[in-house]
Amino acid sequence: MQKFFAKNGPIISTYFLISIGFWIIFLIIIPQLYMLDLSFRPNLPPLLRGGEEDVYTLTHYKHFLFGSETSKDAYNYVDLKVFFTTLATAVVITVLSLCFCYPIAFYIAKIAEHKTARLLIVSLIVPFWINELLRAFALRILFAGEGVINNALINAGLMDNAINFIGQDVALFTGLTYAYLLLMMFPLYNSLESLDTNQLEAAKDLGSSTLRTHWRIVIPHAKAGIASGSTMVFMLTAGALATPVVLSSPNTFWFTQLIYQWFNMNDNWSRGAAYSVLLLLVSVIFVLLMMKLFRVKVGEIVK
Amino acid sequence: MSADVELQNISINFGDFYAAKDVSVLIKKGEFFSFLGPSGCGKTTILRTISGFLEPSQGQVLIGGANMAGIGPNKRPTSLIFQNLALFPLMSVADNISFSLEVRGHSKADRRARAEELLGLVALEGQGDKKVHELSGGQRQRVAIARALAIEPEVLLLDEPLSALDLKLRQKMRSELRAIQKRVGITFIYITHDQGEALTMSDRVAVMNEGRIEQVDTCQAVYEKPKTPFVASFVGENNPFSGEVTACNDSHVEVLCDGNKFVAEINGNDCQDAQKLVVGQKIILFVRPESISIKKNKSKTQNSFSAQLNSIEFEGHLQNLFLTTQSGVKVRLSLPNAEDIDHLTAGQATDLTFSAQKAVVLPEGNLAVD
Incomplete structure (x- = not known):
């Protein structure tokens, strides 16, 4: 600490300590600890809080698993299904995002001329100046029963009846993939950009096909970027709220919508907190498992 | 197998700029041939044209008598050693060397055997399982040579591969390259701006300036009997x-x-x-x-x-x-x-x-x- 002060001077050092300290303590640790604490408390009216009944309990976690605070006879299929569907969909979205971004990022990083590359990056960024909710509604207008796409296809005589894009969750998948596209694109672009172009030529010169060059040279090189982008997209998709609210079909329910309901509509903050903690915990465990499977170290992600 | 390489009236232009102009030369089978010239003289362009990464605007490349027009770098009987070597850092030394065999679907045992054989050729026995970054500069150099030789190319192209080494090692690698060339007996085409390298290793040298060949001769003739003021002042x-x-x-x-x-x-x-x-x-x-x-x-x-x-x-x-x-x-x-x-x-x-x-x-x- 003394060294840090000596090296950076008192003003800069104090600024760093205060800003980083504020960020970590007030924006991360305290709210999360509060949520964790809340998730183990019963849902009590304000007058009874801190009273005799306010003791630590697993009741909300039990509810998530069994749908009841007392009985363990049946599982809470409704909530469990929503939970796992959300995670599974988030995995699919992450893969879709990766498949979509990889060729584009590779093109921008390694093939496009400098000028074209810059233009492409700008045109990727600019749409994200529009608010997330607005983008979701814009997609809703595109995909609605009488939306732009259906009308265009029907008017062109390609089909007679409208496709139910929203009911089939096409809109949801598109919207979610699009929502966090840049978070996949930029880590990928960064790692691909650092690949020595000579390696691509060397592989080609040695007789490698394009596909094999990608499989053996490019993808291993971009592994950290892929891991970093996938982690972010997965986490954010699993925790997305606005896009699923606007674009999901009536039968699809996103786990965050459930959390939102407990907090806001049912006024059960502690149960909402328990569900949030579960989502966070399971997502983190899932990501760590995936990283283990693909042999990525946490340190590599931030490269 | 070794093949001769013939450049017939090669011109390469990017708009008005000619990177190579009317270059014609016959490089003999089994010869150690160097293109020597200052940076920007077009020698790298020539090398990329021979390897197939560039198609000439005019003229043609013949390797072993066969016209190479339209044949990609992965289909030519040439191997290229890059200036920065371009070894694959995430693969082991042996995997680097046998990559061209992997591409051609050879079995794992086959690849391993060939890698060992080549490691022997470049005096790196038993280093196959190391990672590239664990090797010294000179050892990497030799891995790059082994990798390029794995598919038994008829022509080996070298793009200033020694320029990153320090003086002593560079001098050592010169004689080593020369010795390897004698052993494998294939045509070596070497690109350099360093006349010391060109003169010590080559059978013949082409001195290039501004996209043209000024003189093609033996090292001694280029030094003692230059044909143009450029050659006289550039070489030595x-x-x-x-x-x-x-x-x-x-x-x-x-x-x-x-x-x-x-x-x-x-x-x-x-x-x-x-x-x-x-x-x-x-x-x-x-x-x-x-x-x-x-x-x-x-x-x-x-x-x-x-x-x-x-x-x-x-x-x-x-x-x-x-x-x-x-x-x-x-x-x-x-x-x-x-x-x-x-x-x-x-x-x-x-x-x-x-x-x-x-x-x-x-x-x-x-x-x-x-």
């Missing part, structure tokens, strides 16, 4: 004296440079006679620094002139003397270190001389820029 050190021809016969040419009358020998089968020197022609006379000597006595001899000594530079085995003639021409003189020059001091007027045999007279032209 040289002292140019501008002047004009005053007399000319079959064996000698007499020139006048800044009031000094010099005589140079023209050999019958010399490259110089092709240049057709005529009286009155503007020429440049070249004398190598090691061919000039300090006159010991005042006797009148051929090709003598005087200059003022500016400075002496010690260079280990040599000592370099920098002088200026009365008309302001800078002269450089290299003497073996054994020679005693203690009596010389800066500012002193010194009488110099050189033999007519050692002087080269060429029609005026562009010199290499330092």
Whole structure:
């Protein structure tokens, strides 16, 4: 600490300590600890809080698993299904995002001329100046029963009846993939950009096909970027709220919508907190498992 | 198997800019051939054209007599060693070497055996399981050579692969490259801006400037009998004296440079006679620094002139003397270190001389820029 002060001077050092300290303590640790604490408390009216009944309990976690605070006879299929569907969909979205971004990022990083590359990056960024909710509604207008796409296809005589894009969750998948596209694109672009172009030529010169060059040279090189982008997209998709609210079909329910309901509509903050903690915990465990499977170290992600 | 490489009237232009212009040369089977030239002279372009990464705008590349037009780098019987080697850092040494076999679907055992064989060839036995970054610069160099040789190419192309090494290692690798070439017996085409490399390793050298080949010859001929002022000034050190021809016969040419009358020998089968020197022609006379000597006595001899000594530079085995003639021409003189020059001091007027045999007279032209 003394060294840090000596090296950076008192003003800069104090600024760093205060800003980083504020960020970590007030924006991360305290709210999360509060949520964790809340998730183990019963849902009590304000007058009874801190009273005799306010003791630590697993009741909300039990509810998530069994749908009841007392009985363990049946599982809470409704909530469990929503939970796992959300995670599974988030995995699919992450893969879709990766498949979509990889060729584009590779093109921008390694093939496009400098000028074209810059233009492409700008045109990727600019749409994200529009608010997330607005983008979701814009997609809703595109995909609605009488939306732009259906009308265009029907008017062109390609089909007679409208496709139910929203009911089939096409809109949801598109919207979610699009929502966090840049978070996949930029880590990928960064790692691909650092690949020595000579390696691509060397592989080609040695007789490698394009596909094999990608499989053996490019993808291993971009592994950290892929891991970093996938982690972010997965986490954010699993925790997305606005896009699923606007674009999901009536039968699809996103786990965050459930959390939102407990907090806001049912006024059960502690149960909402328990569900949030579960989502966070399971997502983190899932990501760590995936990283283990693909042999990525946490340190590599931030490269 | 080895093949000869023939470039027929190759031109490569990017809009108005010609990276190579009308390059024609026949590189013989099993030859160690170098393209030597300053950066930007088009030598890398030529190499990329031979390897197939560039299609020539005009002309054609023949390898072993077969026209290579439209054949990609992965289908040509050539292997390229990149300037930065471009080894695959995430693969082991053995996987790097056998990558070309992996691509062709050889079995794992096959690949391993071939990798071991090649590791033996480049004196890296037992290092196959190491990662590339665990090797030293010279070892990486050898891995790159082994990788390029794995599919038994007919022609090996080398793009200044030694430029990243330090001096000692570079000198060692020169002889090693040469030895490997002798062992595998295939055609080596080497690109370099370093004349030391080109001269020590090559059978023949093509000196390039601004997209054109100035001269194709053996190393000795390029050094001793340059055909153009560019070659004379680019290869090795040289002292140019501008002047004009005053007399000319079959064996000698007499020139006048800044009031000094010099005589140079023209050999019958010399490259110089092709240049057709005529009286009155503007020429440049070249004398190598090691061919000039300090006159010991005042006797009148051929090709003598005087200059003022500016400075002496010690260079280990040599000592370099920098002088200026009365008309302001800078002269450089290299003497073996054994020679005693203690009596010389800066500012002193010194009488110099050189033999007519050692002087080269060429029609005026562009010199290499330092």
